[in-house]
Each structure stands twice: as C-alpha cells, then as structure tokens.
Amino acid sequence: MSRASRATRVTLILWTALTLAPAVLGEWSLTQLAQYMAYGIFAMGLAFIWGQAGILSFGQAIFFGTGGYCMGLVTLDRLPMLGDSTAVGLILALVVPAIVAYILGQLLFLGRGLSGAYFAIVTLCAAVVVQTLAEQWKFIGGFDGLLGIPPFAAPWRAGGNAYLSAGETYYLMLAAAALVFVGLSWVVRSPIGTVLAAIRDDDRRTAFFGYDVVRFKVWAFVASAVISGAAGALFVKQFGFASPSLIGFGLSTEVLIWVAVGGHQVLMSAFLGALVVRWVEGVLSERLGDYWLLALGVLFVATVVLMPYGLFGQILALPLPRHLRGHGVQEPAMGRVSRSR
Amino acid sequence: MCSPSSASLGINTRQLDRATFAIGAALAGVAGAVMAPIMSVDPQMGVGFLIPAFLSILVGGPGTLLGALTGTAAIAGTSVVVSDIWTDVAAQVVVFTFAIIVIRLFPQGLTGRRS
Numbered sequence: 001m002s003r004a005s006r007a008t009r010v011t012l013i014l015w016t017a018l019t020l021a022p023a024v025l026g027e028w029s030l031t032q033l034a035q036y037m038a039y040g041i042f043a044m045g046l047a048f049i050w051g052q053a054g055i056l057s058f059g060q061a062i063f064f065g066t067g068g069y070c071m072g073l074v075t076l077d078r079l080p081m082l083g084d085s086t087a088v089g090l091i092l093a094l095v096v097p098a099i100v101a102y103i104l105g106q107l108l109f110l111g112r113g114l115s116g117a118y119f120a121i122v123t124l125c126a127a128v129v130v131q132t133l134a135e136q137w138k139f140i141g142g143f144d145g146l147l148g149i150p151p152f153a154a155p156w157r158a159g160g161n162a163y164l165s166a167g168e169t170y171y172l173m174l175a176a177a178a179l180v181f182v183g184l185s186w187v188v189r190s191p192i193g194t195v196l197a198a199i200r201d202d203d204r205r206t207a208f209f210g211y212d213v214v215r216f217k218v219w220a221f222v223a224s225a226v227i228s229g230a231a232g233a234l235f236v237k238q239f240g241f242a243s244p245s246l247i248g249f250g251l252s253t254e255v256l257i258w259v260a261v262g263g264h265q266v267l268m269s270a271f272l273g274a275l276v277v278r279w280v281e282g283v284l285s286e287r288l289g290d291y292w293l294l295a296l297g298v299l300f301v302a303t304v305v306l307m308p309y310g311l312f313g314q315i316l317a318l319p320l321p322r323h324l325r326g327h328g329v330q331e332p333a334m335g336r337v338s339r340s341r
Numbered sequence: 342m343c344s345p346s347s348a349s350l351g352i353n354t355r356q357l358d359r360a361t362f363a364i365g366a367a368l369a370g371v372a373g374a375v376m377a378p379i380m381s382v383d384p385q386m387g388v389g390f391l392i393p394a395f396l397s398i399l400v401g402g403p404g405t406l407l408g409a410l411t412g413t414a415a416i417a418g419t420s421v422v423v424s425d426i427w428t429d430v431a432a433q434v435v436v437f438t439f440a441i442i443v444i445r446l447f448p449q450g451l452t453g454r455r456s
Binding site for chain 1: 392395396399430433434437438440441444445448
C-alpha cells in the first residue's frame with residue numbers, strides 16, 4: 001500500500017472513529033471533545049496559512065476572539081439592530097474577522113511586505129494591542145468579557161429541553177469540523193493550493209512566474225481568519241462566555257503549539273494536534289497536580305525538536321489529485337519537504 | 342544566516358550559533374541582575390521585557406549594536422513619556438502600534454540601510 005493511500009485510509013478511519021465516539025464516551029467527555037473540536041477548527045485555519053502558505057502568524061487568536069465576541073454580542077442582544085439569533089451571530093463572526101484580516105493583510109503584505117520573523121513579531125504585537133484594547137472597552141465587557149452567552153438552542157423541541165444535548169452539540173461540532181476539513185482540503189488540492197505551496201517555498205520565485213503573490217497571501221490570510229472566527233463563535237456558544245483571554249497573545253501561542261505538535265503541514269495532523277494536546281493537558285493536570293505544566297512543556301520541546309513534522313506529520317498527508325501530481329511521482333499534497341520558515 | 346554558504350567557507354556554524362546564543366543569554370542575565378534591586382525578583386519577571394526587547398531590535402535595526410541601542414531608546418523613551426502623559430495601558434498600546442508602523446515602513450530598522 002503506498003504511503004498516500006494509507007494516509008487516505010487512516011484519515012477516513014479517524015473521522016469514522018470521531019463519528020462513533022458518542023457510543024463510548026460519557027456526557028462530560030463528549031462536552032469536552034465538542035469544545036476541543038472548536039479548537040481543532042481553529043488549528044486547521046492556522047495550519048492552512050502556516051503549513052500551506054508559509055505565513056507564520058502569532059496573532060490568530062485575534063480572529064478567534066473577534067468571532068467569539070461577535071457571536072456573544074449578537075446572542076446577548078447587545079446589537080439591537082441585528083436581532084439575537086445564533087445564525088446572525090455566526091454570519092457576523094465570519095464577516096468581521098474577514099474585514100479585519102483583509103485590512104491587516106493589505107497593510108502588512110503590500111509592496112515591500114513583511115515576511116517570516118518580522119510578520120510573526122508584528123502579529124504578536126497586534127495580538128497584545130488588541131487584547132489590551134479589549135480589556136479597556138466597556139461595551140464588550142472590559143476585563144470580564146461577556147458572560148452568560150446562551151448555548152445552542154433546539155427550537156424544534158417545544159417545552160422540555162430547549163437546548164441541544166451534549167450528543168447533539170457534539171455532532172454539530174463534528175459536522176462543522178468535517179465541513180472545514182473538506183473545504184480546506186479541496187483548496188489545498190486545487191491549483192490555488194499549489195500556488196500557495198509555491199509561495200511557501202519561495203515567494204519571490206513565485207512572483208517571477210507572474211503570480212500576484214500579495215493577493216494570494218491576503219486571501220489566504222482572510223480565509224484562515226474566517227475559519228478562526230467561526231471556531232471562536234462555535235466555542236463561545238459552548239463555553240458560555242467570551243473574554244479578552246480568547247483574543248490575545250496567550251491563545252495565539254497555544255494554537256501555534258497545538259499545530260506545531262500535531263504537524264503544521266497537514267490539516268488532519270493539526271486538527272488532531274489540537275485535540276490530543278488539550279486532552280493530554282486534561283490528563284496531566286489530573287494526574288500530576290502542580291507539575292502538569294512542566295510535563296507539558298517538556299513534551300512540547302521534545303516533540304518540536306525530535307519530530308519537526310509533528311506527532312502525526314506525514315502519516316496523514318493526503319495525496320494530490322492526479323492532474324496535479326508530477327509525472328510518475330506520487331507526492332502528498334502538503335507533505336512537501338520545504339525549507340523551514 | 343545563510344548556513345550552507347558560510348559553512349562551505351569552513352566556518353563552524355554550529356559552534357558559532359551555540360556561542361552566540363550563550364553570550365546572548367549571559368547578557369540577558371546581566372540585565373536581570375541589574376534590574377534585580379529595582380523590581381521584584383520572581384519567576385515571571387522577564388516576561389514583561391520579552392516583547393519590548395524584540396521590538397527594540399526590530400525598530401532600531403537588527404544585526405548592529407547601534408541599532409539595538411537606537412531601538413531601545415525609541416521604545417523605552419516613548420513608553421515612559423506616554424505613560425507619564427496618559428496611563429500605562431495607553432503607553433503599551435501606543436508603543437506597540439508605533440513599533441508596528443516603524444517595522445512596516447523601515448524593515449531594516451531606523452538605523453538600517455534603506456534598500
């Protein structure tokens with residue numbers, strides 16, 4: 001069995017396992033896993049711009065938090081002209097991060113744009129600035145944030161339980177994650193994905209070929225912001241509150257760690273990285289008490305040093321469609337060995 | 342850091358990397374020692390200096406000591422002046438925004454060559 005078809009098989013098995021999880025997991029574990037799915041979607045957004053387009057962003061939580069706050073503001077009826085439905089909240093959570101990312105992307109990529117370490121540091125600063133502003137802005141709750149965000153409602157059930165059960169929430173999140181995975185995989189396996197991979201490997205050379213590198217980078221950045229915003233909105237509905245910690249430097253670094261540990265070049269690896277790391281955190285904090293953070297840190301360092309392609313690395317790298325493969329050589333879509341950025 | 346090219350000149354890049362990292366850590370230690378009498382010494386005392394330090398180098402010009410000094414003067418000066426006029430929080434926002442703008446407009450820093 002070639003490496004590529006094994007990857008497809010393992011990916012399908014993993015998704016099947018996730019679908020069958022409610023049969024084996026208790027209610028609390030299911031709720032936790034549903035929240036981790038939101039993180040997983042967030043991780044896939046980062047893996048898309050980092051692993052595929054080569055843009056290392058230390059400020060992804062800006063979009064996650066913005067999406068969360070938008071959903072919170074709408075469902076708590078703080079924006080009267082928009083009503084208070086979850087759907088409107090979700091749409092706002094997609095649109096606002098997109099606008100922010102577009103502006104930020106144009107500012108940072110245009111002309112003699114920023115790249116590599118400079119871009120990373122600037123996004124880091126941007127995350128800190130946004131978090132500070134969020135803590136000061138009374139309208140969105142200041143330091144405490146927005147509390148009491150209602151969970152997903154089940155309007156088809158008159159009387160009785162007005163909200164989705166743990167199992168139903170889980171399946172909603174699973175569907176969302178699957179949708180994002182399929183959508184991003186489609187982009188990655190298309191000619192657009194190939195251009196992004198070329199930009200990752202050498203953006204000047206890609207420009208010499210005649211591609212508008214700035215436009216591709218900006219739109220990749222916007223796409224990842226939209227996904228992060230959606231993840232934030234879905235997370236906040238389950239968690240019940242949105243605070244500045246969701247929008248700042250802390251969560252931005254955390255998601256980078258999840259994606260680095262899982263494998264930043266393959267979408268499925270990043271998704272699993274988020275799930276696994278969060279689950280391990282839960283296990284370690286139970287078993288080791290005060291020393292769990294130390295153990296986690298050692299784990300991170302070991303993974304990043306010993307396995308630069310992440311824990312799952314190339315195992316889950318899906319093959320490119322036939323018309324995009326090199327002649328006679330079967331290479332996985334995102335698994336290209338590239339100069340580390 | 343063009344590792345393949347300098348290594349092919351016979352320079353032991355790995356040893357140099359380690360030595361440079363060690364010297365940098367030593368300098369950071371000296372900075373911490375100097376700050377110790379002025380601020381509370383706890384495991385988190387360095388965290389607040391991380392980002393301003395990065396910004397100072399990038400704003401001033403990476404690669405030269407003059408750049409580091411210029412950047413530090415710019416960042417620290419702005420921070421102290423603004424926190425005097427306004428609040429500490431506003432100072433942080435203003436300094437970071439100013440740093441982002443400078444890095445964007447002058448990728449080589451204030452003292453670097455304008456390519």
